[in-house]
Amino acid sequence: MTFFSGSHWLFTVKTFVAGMTALAVSFWLDLPRPYWALASVYIASQPLSGATTSKAAYRAAGTLLGAAGAVLMVPNLVDTPLALALAMSIWAGLCLYLALLDRTPRGYVFMLAGYTAAIVGFPAVDAPETIFDLALSRTEEILVGIACAALVSRLVFPRSVGPVVAERLDAWLRHGRAAAVDALDPERRLANDAHWLRLVTDVVEIEMLAAHLAFDAAVERRSLDRVRRIVPRMLMLFPVLSAISDRLAALVDLGGESERIWSLVERARAVVAAPESADAHKDATELRRDLAAAASPSVDASWRALIEASLCQRLRELLDILHDCAALTRALAEKKAEPAPLRLTIELRIERVRHLDHGSALHAAFTLTCAIFACCLLWIVTAWPEGSIAAMMAAIVGSLYASQDDPTPSIAGFAEWTILAAMIAGVYLFAILPHVHNFETLALALAPVYLAFGLLIASPQTIRIGLPLAIVTPTAMALQELYSAEAETFVNSSLAMSAGMALMAIVTAAIRPAGAQWRARRYARANRAALVQAADLRAGNDERLMGLMLDRLFLLAPIAHAVGHTLPQALCDLRTGLNILDARRARSTLDGAPRRRIDALLMHLSRSFRAAAPTPSRASLQAIDRALATARRAGDERLLLSLVGLRRCLFATEPAPERSSTEADIA
Incomplete structure (x- = not known):
């Protein structure tokens, strides 16, 4: 070499x-x-x-x-x-x-x-x-x-630092697309830690390089703002890809995707793999519209249909993340005044904190x-x-x-x-x-x-x-x-x-003997404490809380690689926190009995996380199923899909909920 x-x-x-x-x-x-x-x-x-x-x-x-x-x-x-x-x-x-x-x-x-x-x-x-x-x-x-x-x-x-940052961003985008294509490939849907480690390494290098932009005379000041806007979107790719892999695995257990969903997944894989062009942009726009329609489940949708709707929601987020990252990378490399309009309001969900x-x-x-x-x-x-x-x-x-x-x-x-x-x-x-x-x-x-x-x-x-x-x-x-x-x-x-x-x-x-295992356990305990806080109705600054969990994932990735561990649990914890916070935001639009039902779920989860049990209690599962029935009756799509994601994170191996029992419980 x-x-x-x-x-x-x-x-x-x-x-x-x-x-x-x-x-x-x-x-x-x-x-x-x-x-x-x-x-x-x-x-x-x-x-x-x-x-x-x-x-x-x-x-x-x-x-x-x-x-x-x-x-x-x-x-x-x-x-x-x-x-x-x-x-x-x-x-x-x-x-x-x-x-x-x-x-x-x-x-x-x-x-x-x-x-x-x-x-x-x-x-x-x-x-x-x-x-x-x-x-x-x-x-x-x-x-x-x-x-x-x-x-x-x-x-x-x-x-100059600027062109090097743009090159690293372009490389990260290629690696991110490769990870997404593998996640959507029927023959390669198993989690691939090599992808996670490479993407984490890319983000760490980009952030370290971007820290020097303010000292580079050849770099425009607006370049700093573009890097600050792109990093949260890069970070969000991790839980989104993890959620997509989970939904596809769930559909396999339920007999496979429907013909409509299979077609949407194949189209998404083609769009993600395609190079930037006018035709690719047109295909992506049409696909986003079709995914938005498929991500709106009916009130009486089956569990399988809810899983498919949740998958379509995450696929749309994936396209939005890749679009925003590509637009910001081009703007940084070409020194455009403003990038193309961004699609994902990621700042409302995650704040970049350490x-x-x-x-x-x-x-x-x-x-x-x-x-x-x-x-x-x-x-x-x-x-x-x-x-x-x-x-x-x-x-x-x-x-x-x-x-x-x-x-x-x-x-x-x-x-x-x-x-x-x-x-x-x-x-x-x-x-x-x-x-x-x-x-x-x-x-x-x-x-x-x-x-x-x-x-x-x-x-x-x-x-x-x-x-x-x-x-x-x-x-x-x-x-x-x-x-x-x-x-x-x-x-x-x-x-x-x-x-x-x-x-x-x-x-x-x-x-100070080798401390990789010790640090990994510390990060896991810190994430569990963050889940307790996420489920606490009195807690605030949700974006910061999720940012901390995501930062721990970045700290854990090289450690897990060094000691031969994988990252699914850390990714699952992060998705759990995001779904809890989505449910809390949707709760604010409810009142009366439906709101109390969501409050009861959050209290169950808080107690379960605080107990630090390996798996949440059966009472938490029952509380989620009752909350699902409540969301159906309220017709709240956002709450319904967040609860679907929460159930998959915490009880992925449990059978599908029985609608008759949960609705009877509400009545």
């Missing part, structure tokens, strides 16, 4: 130019540690100009915040080493906690503030009176690096705090001269990989590549740099390895190799304007870096 394309080579050349510029500026300003400016360029640089500017801005804010924290803590606590070690460890853990809760590129501010305090504070412990000067110089070095990275990225062949997993964030923060404090204890007890380097590296690698379920392998991998980086730095320090006498030859000597580092960072497959090499090599080399090298200092510093990362890996493995 070829990892490196022309865009990768362009990125590495631009990054090298930015790095040498930062190094030259640092020499010119006589900064004490110019190698930090060089390392900062490689940390901040991204293939897309908007992403580089975004990361540079967040890194600048995090650097200032972290330096301020170090200036506050070190002078006041330096006389009590244990208190200082504890304060610095807690600071890093607290910042990591805030970063993990954010889950957007903005969280980088907090993560960087955590380990910047370690970078600035720990080396100043032996000379606390220099803390302000050290903080100022370190901030200047980092700001020089990120400024050079941002300027070169925006001025030299900038690569689940805050306080438990996982606290667990990761506690692990980081313990690891840094352990390094500090070793440093204090042994009076280790390079102990500050070990504590600093523990803070850096612990923060970088804390978002992973099992960060230990990544930390160990970082440590392994650090050894290689130290070897490269040693070759330069003792064999090459003694023969370098001006900046031009220095840049020429550094070009081979730093161009290679840039290539490794540019490719997603190799960034885990390139990043530690680019961070550690200049640090271990300790590039200065005047050549200086001591073998003993170099070896001790390199060993301290490796020791800090090794200790971080050991503490992480001891305190």
